[in-house]
Every structure is written in structure tokens, then in C-alpha cells.
Amino acid sequence: xxxxxxxVAALAVLALGLAGCGSGTTAPDEAAGGEVEVFxxxxxxxxxxxxxxxxxxxxxxxxxxxxxNGAVAGGAGSAAKDRLESRLRADDPPDTFQAHAGKELTxxxxxGRLEDISALYDEFDLRKKFPTDLLRLLQDHGKIYxxxxxxxxxNMVWANPSVLRAAGVxxxxxxxxxxxxxxxxDAVQATGATPLAIATTWTQVNLLETVLMSDLGAQAYLGxxxxxxxxxxxxxxxxxxxxxxxxxxxxxxxxxxxxTDSTQAVIDGxxxxxVMGDWAVAAFGEQDKVAGVDYTxxxxxxxxxxxxxxxxxxxxxxxxxxxxxxKAWLETVSSLEGQTAFNRAxxxxxxxxDANPDDFSAYQQASMTAFGHLSIVPSLAHxxxxxxxxxxxxxxxxxxxxxxxxxxxxxxxxLAVSAGWRSGx
Ligand code: BGC
Numbered sequence: 001x002x003x004x005x006x007x008v009a010a011l012a013v014l015a016l017g018l019a020g021c022g023s024g025t026t027a028p029d030e031a032a033g034g035e036v037e038v039f040x041x042x043x044x045x046x047x048x049x050x051x052x053x054x055x056x057x058x059x060x061x062x063x064x065x066x067x068x069n070g071a072v073a074g075g076a077g078s079a080a081k082d083r084l085e086s087r088l089r090a091d092d093p094p095d096t097f098q099a100h101a102g103k104e105l106t107x108x109x110x111x112g113r114l115e116d117i118s119a120l121y122d123e124f125d126l127r128k129k130f131p132t133d134l135l136r137l138l139q140d141h142g143k144i145y146x147x148x149x150x151x152x153x154x155n156m157v158w159a160n161p162s163v164l165r166a167a168g169v170x171x172x173x174x175x176x177x178x179x180x181x182x183x184x185x186d187a188v189q190a191t192g193a194t195p196l197a198i199a200t201t202w203t204q205v206n207l208l209e210t211v212l213m214s215d216l217g218a219q220a221y222l223g224x225x226x227x228x229x230x231x232x233x234x235x236x237x238x239x240x241x242x243x244x245x246x247x248x249x250x251x252x253x254x255x256x257x258x259x260t261d262s263t264q265a266v267i268d269g270x271x272x273x274x275v276m277g278d279w280a281v282a283a284f285g286e287q288d289k290v291a292g293v294d295y296t297x298x299x300x301x302x303x304x305x306x307x308x309x310x311x312x313x314x315x316x317x318x319x320x321x322x323x324x325x326x327k328a329w330l331e332t333v334s335s336l337e338g339q340t341a342f343n344r345a346x347x348x349x350x351x352x353x354d355a356n357p358d359d360f361s362a363y364q365q366a367s368m369t370a371f372g373h374l375s376i377v378p379s380l381a382h383x384x385x386x387x388x389x390x391x392x393x394x395x396x397x398x399x400x401x402x403x404x405x406x407x408x409x410x411x412x413x414x415l416a417v418s419a420g421w422r423s424g425x
Contacts, residue, residue, distance in 0.1 A: 075260070152277050156278050175298075199255075199262040
């Protein structure tokens with residue numbers, strides 16, 4: 001509604017460059033029934049709780065259908081996406097799979113992996129149920145290829161107030177920039193606790209994107225993805241130096257961990273802060289932690305005017321063995337009941353515009369407001385800003401930098417090459 005209207009113009013930026021040659025036929029229109037293998041990376045913890053909530057609605061709406069869980073563990077699809085690619089190459093697709101709105105989905109569309117499911121938007125009466133420009137991120141040549149389940153925000157800090165108090169840091173303090181935040185991290189460092197918990201490469205790229213948002217601002221951050229901001233510029237050098245400094249506050253065992261572990265370090269009081277997408281709020285909630293008491297949150301300093309945009313969506317792959325089951329799943333994903341049950345457990349906000357804010361937590365209500373008012377900027381680590389190929393290259397560059405194989409100058413050059421940036425745009 002209001003928040004959606006305000007978000008529309010900003011989302012349009014994400015839709016730029018979504019061109020290509022989608023293929024496919026209309027989804028079969030048989031009665032739902034039989035099995036449906038649903039491929040996600042929501043394999044454990046609060047993510048599985050979200051999936052379970054969706055499955056509960058699915059089973060109620062489609063009692064004849066059998067849900068088959070094809071989840072592959074690994075945050076952000078770090079293992080699932082490779083596994084999916086080999087299955088797609090081997091003509092062994094699941095019945096439906098999770099994909100991020102934006103460039104990641106465009107990859108699958110342009111590779112001819114997905115069926116056009118526009119007809120389902122008419123059949124399920126969805127054309128007016130999602131923000132227009134979110135729909136644009138799911139399209140190619142006017143055909144729609146997936147149904148969005150939720151919207152997450154990437155640029156959030158999660159904090160443990162007890163650890164902060166022990167370091168003499170006011171848990172209610174606000175920070176207008178990364179420079180204002182560093183003294184708090186120094187204070188925690190001095191106590192021996194981990195100032196900033198982090199995990200394996202994709203979580204480091206999640207941190208990196210938020211530092212770029214913070215130091216560059218929305219306009220220049222967007223420019224990184226449309227060729228108008230130079231990856232080789234001094235402002236990017238400055239951001240990468242800040243990223244390097246933030247990494248110096250992180251736990252040494254990071255590369256062996258996933259986001260659940262780094263978030264747990266904050267929950268357990270081993271670390272003061274972590275930067276993570278707002279699926280983290282569901283991990284706190286699942287362990288009965290109370291916002292404002294056991295944990296606090298705020299946007300990554302300097303990025304409070306931006307909403308690091310992520311949307312999960314579900315597809316109908318070409319050659320899906322049970323298209324009727326997939327269609328039943330997509331109907332549940334698209335339904336108000338499905339979106340409400342799923343997002344309540346997942347920490348995200350519904351993609352549908354008609355969800356009732358009262359059904360959601362205070363964090364989620366604030367996120368709905370933020371989505372309506374802030375600059376929407378696409379997440380790098382979660383498929384909105386860059387193709388899988390570009391993201392994979394940026395991950396490799398980031399890994400080299402954070403494991404000490406490359407220095408800042410090399411890192412910046414690697415990023416420019418990875419993003420395909422050339423002088424002149
Ligand atoms: C997905 C979220 C998920 C997170 C961590 C993101 O890419 O969009 O749904 O919770 O990864 O696994």
C-alpha cells in the first residue's frame with residue numbers, strides 16, 4: 001500500500017538491464033496432487049522453521065499433495081546453488097526451486113531453465129498483489145518466471161547489550177557513520193570479547209556490500225551496478241579500507257563458520273555485534289530472545305537511509321517432474337495465508353502488499369515502514385545486484401583479501417575485473 005508505492009520508483013532501478021531471451025511454455029493446469037520436491041537452502045534452525053510454517057499452510061491448502069524437502073544446507077545458498085546447477089545441467093530439476101529476484105533469477109531465465117508462469121498470475125489473481133517493480137525483477141520480455149515469497153534487508157547490525165555494557169559502551173548509542181562506530185568496536189576489543197562476529201565468505205561479502213552502501217551512499221552504490229560508479233575510484237578504496245578494518249575486529253575461525261554460528265556468538269555473549277541480513281531476527285526469536293533486552297539492532301552505520309534489498313522467490317523449472325505439484329506449491333507461496341505464516345517465522349516481510357502489519361513483530365513492522373520510505377538498493381551477496389558469475393568472482397576476490405592472499409590494491413583491481421567495470425562505464 002503506502003510503503004509499496006514509495007518503494008516502486010526505487011525498485012525500478014533494480015529492474016534495469018533485465019533483458020534476454022526467456023523460453024518455455026505455460027505451466028500445466030492440472031489439478032494439484034502428487035508430490036512436489038521443493039529445493040531451498042532453508043535446511044535448519046529458524047530458516048527451517050519458516051519453511052515448516054509454509055509447508056503447514058501447503059498441507060492445509062493441498063491435502064492431496066506431498067511435500068518433499070529438497071533443502072541443501074548452507075547459508076545464502078552457498079552449497080545449494082552449485083548443487084542446483086549440476087542438477088539442472090543433468091536435466092534433473094526439482095519441481096520448484098528458491099531463487100533471488102534480480103540478476104540471479106535473470107541468469108536462470110536467460111539460460112532457458114525456467115517456465116513462463118504468467119498464466120498463474122492470472123489464475124491466482126496475483127497481478128495486483130505485489131509491488132509492480134518487484135514483479136519487474138521476475139520478468140523477461142513481459143513474461144513472469146517466479147513468485148516472490150518474502151523481502152529481506154541485508155544491511156543490519158545485531159548486538160548483545162550485556163557485552164556492550166561490559167565494555168562501557170551504551171547499548172542505546174547510535175552511530176552515524178562507520179567512523180563513529182569504530183571506537184565501540186575498539187572498546188569491546190579491549191575486553192577480550194569478539195567485537196564483530198562473522199562467518200564464511202558469503203557473510204564477508206554481505207558485510208562488504210553494507211560498507212559500500214555506507215561509504216558510497218545509495219546513488220554511488222547503485223552506480224557500481226550500472227557502470228556509473230568507478231570500481232577503481234578513491235571512494236571505493238576508502239570503503240575497502242573500512243572493510244579491512246572491520247574484518248580486523250572479527251573472529252579468527254570465521255572461515256569455518258556459517259551465519260548461524262556468528263549470530264549465535266552474539267546470542268551467547270561471545271561477541272558484541274554482527275552484520276547480517278534480517279533472517280537473523282528469526283534466530284534470536286527462535287531462542288526466545290527479547291528485542292531491546294537480550295539483543296538490539298540498527299542499520300549498518302552510515303546506511304540508515306538504504307534498504308539492502310533481497311527477495312526470495314519460487315520457480316517452475318523446465319522439465320520439472322511434477323508440474324502440477326509445483327503449481328500447488330506456487331499457489332501456497334503466493335497466498336496471503338502462506339506469506340503470513342512463512343514471514344512471521346522467517347523475519348522477512350511479505351512480498352504481498354495486502355498483508356496485515358499487525359500479524360508481524362515490531363521489527364518486521366519497522367522493516368515494512370523502512371521498505372516504503374528508504375532508498376531500495378540491491379544486495380550483492382543475495383542475488384539482486386549481480387549475476388551468479390559476477391558474485392562468484394567477487395567472493396573469490398573477497399576470500400583472497402580476507403585470508404591475506406591479496407592486499408587492498410589487488411583486491412580493488414580484482415573487484416573491478418569481477419564486476420566487469422571498465423573506464424568509461
Ligand atoms: C536468503 C534468505 C536466507 C539467507 C541465509 C539469503 O540468500 O534470501 O532467505 O535466510 O540467505 O541463508
